[in-house]
Amino acid sequence: MGSPQAENRTGVFFCNCDGKFSDILDFRAIISSLDLASGEIVQEVPGLCKEEGQIQLSQSIRAASLNGLVIAGCREDRLNKACLHTANQHGIGPYRTAFVNLQDLCVNVHNSGGPLNQKAAHITQQALVGLRLQAPVEELKLQIFPAVMVIGRGEAAAEVAAEALKQQPVILVDEVAPPGLDLAASYAGCRVTAVSGQAGRFNVTLQGPEEETQVRVGAIVIALDTPKQIDPALNLPEAEGIVGVSSFRLEAEQDWHGKSVAFVMGDGESQQSTARALELALELREKYGARVEFFFTQMQVAGKDLEYRYRLAREKGVRFNRYIDPPDVHVNVLGVTLKYNDPQLTASVPSRALVDYLVAGEVDLPAPETAGLSKALQVNMGPGGFFQPDNIHLLPARSNREGVYFVGACHHPVHALDTALEAKAVAAKLARFAHGCVNLPQLQAVVDSEKCALCLTCYRTCPHKAVDINFEAEAARIDPLACQACGICAAECPAKAIELPRFHNRQVMAQLGYAGKVIAFACENSGLAAAELAGVLSRKYPAEVELIKVPCAGNIDAAYMLRAFENGAEGALLLTCHAGSCKSLLGHARAEARLQRTREVLASAGIKPERVRLQTLAANAAHKFVQSVSNLVESIEHGDGETR
Amino acid sequence: MIVAEAKTLEEIFQLVEPFKKILVAGCGGCVTVCMAGGAKEVGLLASAIRLSRRNNQLEVLEQTVLRQCEYEFNRELSSSVSEVEAVLSLACGVGVQSLAEQNPDKPVLPGLNTKFMGLPLEQGVWAERCQGCGECVLDKTFGICPITRCSKSLLNGPCGGSQGGKCEIDPDVPCAWQLIYDKAISLGQVDRLRHIQPVKDWSKSRDGGPRKVVRGDVRLDEIGQ
Numbered sequence A: 001m002g003s004p005q006a007e008n009r010t011g012v013f014f015c016n017c018d019g020k021f022s023d024i025l026d027f028r029a030i031i032s033s034l035d036l037a038s039g040e041i042v043q044e045v046p047g048l049c050k051e052e053g054q055i056q057l058s059q060s061i062r063a064a065s066l067n068g069l070v071i072a073g074c075r076e077d078r079l080n081k082a083c084l085h086t087a088n089q090h091g092i093g094p095y096r097t098a099f100v101n102l103q104d105l106c107v108n109v110h111n112s113g114g115p116l117n118q119k120a121a122h123i124t125q126q127a128l129v130g131l132r133l134q135a136p137v138e139e140l141k142l143q144i145f146p147a148v149m150v151i152g153r154g155e156a157a158a159e160v161a162a163e164a165l166k167q168q169p170v171i172l173v174d175e176v177a178p179p180g181l182d183l184a185a186s187y188a189g190c191r192v193t194a195v196s197g198q199a200g201r202f203n204v205t206l207q208g209p210e211e212e213t214q215v216r217v218g219a220i221v222i223a224l225d226t227p228k229q230i231d232p233a234l235n236l237p238e239a240e241g242i243v244g245v246s247s248f249r250l251e252a253e254q255d256w257h258g259k260s261v262a263f264v265m266g267d268g269e270s271q272q273s274t275a276r277a278l279e280l281a282l283e284l285r286e287k288y289g290a291r292v293e294f295f296f297t298q299m300q301v302a303g304k305d306l307e308y309r310y311r312l313a314r315e316k317g318v319r320f321n322r323y324i325d326p327p328d329v330h331v332n333v334l335g336v337t338l339k340y341n342d343p344q345l346t347a348s349v350p351s352r353a354l355v356d357y358l359v360a361g362e363v364d365l366p367a368p369e370t371a372g373l374s375k376a377l378q379v380n381m382g383p384g385g386f387f388q389p390d391n392i393h394l395l396p397a398r399s400n401r402e403g404v405y406f407v408g409a410c411h412h413p414v415h416a417l418d419t420a421l422e423a424k425a426v427a428a429k430l431a432r433f434a435h436g437c438v439n440l441p442q443l444q445a446v447v448d449s450e451k452c453a454l455c456l457t458c459y460r461t462c463p464h465k466a467v468d469i470n471f472e473a474e475a476a477r478i479d480p481l482a483c484q485a486c487g488i489c490a491a492e493c494p495a496k497a498i499e500l501p502r503f504h505n506r507q508v509m510a511q512l513g514y515a516g517k518v519i520a521f522a523c524e525n526s527g528l529a530a531a532e533l534a535g536v537l538s539r540k541y542p543a544e545v546e547l548i549k550v551p552c553a554g555n556i557d558a559a560y561m562l563r564a565f566e567n568g569a570e571g572a573l574l575l576t577c578h579a580g581s582c583k584s585l586l587g588h589a590r591a592e593a594r595l596q597r598t599r600e601v602l603a604s605a606g607i608k609p610e611r612v613r614l615q616t617l618a619a620n621a622a623h624k625f626v627q628s629v630s631n632l633v634e635s636i637e638h639g640d641g642e643t644r
Numbered sequence B: 001m002i003v004a005e006a007k008t009l010e011e012i013f014q015l016v017e018p019f020k021k022i023l024v025a026g027c028g029g030c031v032t033v034c035m036a037g038g039a040k041e042v043g044l045l046a047s048a049i050r051l052s053r054r055n056n057q058l059e060v061l062e063q064t065v066l067r068q069c070e071y072e073f074n075r076e077l078s079s080s081v082s083e084v085e086a087v088l089s090l091a092c093g094v095g096v097q098s099l100a101e102q103n104p105d106k107p108v109l110p111g112l113n114t115k116f117m118g119l120p121l122e123q124g125v126w127a128e129r130c131q132g133c134g135e136c137v138l139d140k141t142f143g144i145c146p147i148t149r150c151s152k153s154l155l156n157g158p159c160g161g162s163q164g165g166k167c168e169i170d171p172d173v174p175c176a177w178q179l180i181y182d183k184a185i186s187l188g189q190v191d192r193l194r195h196i197q198p199v200k201d202w203s204k205s206r207d208g209g210p211r212k213v214v215r216g217d218v219r220l221d222e223i224g225q
């Protein structure tokens, strides 16, 4: 891990917004309280979003040959853009430019006075020490394999293969090459048994009927076909004349004129099943004039074209019957009898329908290979035994591993309706791998191999499975493409061998030296966004509350919390996403575990354990942010925090 | 590896109570891997101690060496050691003693309880596997150590306390001899267990007093003489 920029010449520029901020903030006092290292300068500028402001900025950069900028001002995008542009002209990269949102974190949320100025100084100082201790960010050029492997058979697999083929070689597994696709290779009847390597450089072991093959690909798409089953909630008897919607065929030599067919849809089935049923119902009416009765309890109209098909079917004379309890179904020589209570009719006598055939709605079952493949690829499974955990950040098609995606019902039946659209979305992700080379800045976690004791903690813990063992270096190795820079591993490593370039231990510890009485460790994805929103909404809260930004609550090291108290803080708050919507899946759980440990330490040191708290919140929960920080401040003011 | 566990904070605060400046010394070997005494734990413990003494100043230095059971590595600690009144070692008992030997005039305090030689069953769970008995019998017991994993260290088990595959001391502890029999059955070698093992020579274990391993072929002073 690199050491800080050899020569730090950072300039701090306070934009007073044409004097608008000067009424509230005392810039003189703020500037004089900053701790500047040699080579660092500070200035107050009237309006940095204007051309004159940028000219002044340019002159100052040139005069002091600055190589870093802290811009403290409003939240406006044009301010950020203008400053980044000027910085760029002077060869100052985006990682040497830091913005401080004085507007939302200070001006809009606190009353003027000493604590407000101190907070403004602190957050600016935090940005400054952050840059001071920031190592140069390396630009990586990674060689990767352009080919993508599609695992599965059926529509979803064919669709994503066709999309990907427009941009890169495609290898199909477990599928005879569909006609018309110019595949790089196809391995019919093969099973994936193991995968090593990471996104961009996967090495897949395939077990065929006779032999094992190794295939190298950049990305993997799982597009397994899912078996279908008549919705068990419908409680239908097994009998001739009753079939599932996916096995009902109209093209049989049978004449459907004068026949009657009932469609019975359940409640929990897929949109795909409803869509197919509506399609068949329409065809039976239009082509053959058959009598069609359609039973449903909740009409699914949210999917593509569903509403349209439903209306059309009504117009064409399909009879729609809503039921509360699924119809009672009997089969005899006359046909299929359905007994049901029509909620429109008050009569207690049940209604009856006699039809020749009953077509039943279906639910998808997980593909039988799901568990095995999930193990081989180290991707998590989700609800109902399908792929993909229920997490907003993974939707629609991502797995917990970079470079592994899903298409179709295999990751959840809800995705089956528009596989074509999903295939396109996945192809857009795959495009990253198509060129055989990826350029990216090294902002991901890095292992110091000298310090690494190979304890395997990071390897076991990483939610994205981005860690491998480098046997030559005898150290863990974090893959820059696979790593999502959550920093969970850095906070867990018992040898302190892992650092995130922009949230280095030395940066955060230094920032903690300039933090208030109450410190809110704020996950970028939730807490920080909620705090900024509180600013936008001008929701006031006590000015002694200061934020320390972290990439994920899972990066909040127990040592950070303890250091805060050592420095004299009286309370700390961990602001994390809800467990089910944590971008790094485990962040909330790790924060919770460290909270418990920190509380034990505080208790033995004679500090009330409740002085450190955890608050889950969403990015838009400004009120929750305000409430939780205010509650903590209030309880500090009321209660004596020390137990001895 | 050697598995250890932190002493309670209350105990540690008492240990360091008389001092005004101490060094918390970590070890980069086994105790880093079992998460009890590496650089991370050194930092956390140092913080905890400082917090507990926030009204009664105590200065805490922190340093971690590659392995505390090597005199050479410990020399890196010498300047910090000379500055402090006491050293709190977060190594296993071996590390604590090597530091104590090297620094005869400094109190060297143990921050951990050294537990056993074992392995992680999963992240955060470690189990004992060897007692260093001095004469390994794993060849006769299909790779399952009866000395360690049988609560009575029987060589011809199981005893009458084996119930449903569990040891009588605790329903969560598998009976080692059940495990040995199961393994023998799966290998089709139960016959091998018909041999009665003779009494073990415990003098090669702890019962013979402190032990030493001497390797003449690698010793340097032999040649130097």
Ligand code: SF4
Binding pocket: A447, A451, A452, A453, A454, A455, A456, A457, A458, A459, A475, A476, A492, A493, A494, A495, A496, A497, A498
């Ligand atoms: S957690 Fe730290 S010490 Fe353990 S393997 Fe990872 S980098 Fe190495």
Ligand code: SF4
Binding pocket: A444, A445, A461, A462, A463, A464, A465, A466, A467, A478, A482, A483, A484, A485, A486, A487, A488, A489, A490, A584
């Ligand atoms: S920073 Fe997060 S994603 Fe990256 S290796 Fe560490 S735990 Fe995995």
Ligand code: SF4
Binding pocket: B002, B027, B028, B029, B030, B031, B066, B067, B068, B069, B070, B091, B092, B093, B094, B095, B096
């Ligand atoms: S001092 Fe103890 S814990 Fe450290 S390496 Fe040696 S045996 Fe392992």
Ligand code: SF4
Binding pocket: B129, B130, B131, B132, B133, B134, B135, B136, B137, B138, B145, B146, B147, B148
């Ligand atoms: S028999 Fe002795 S040396 Fe072998 S594993 Fe058991 S205790 Fe260790």
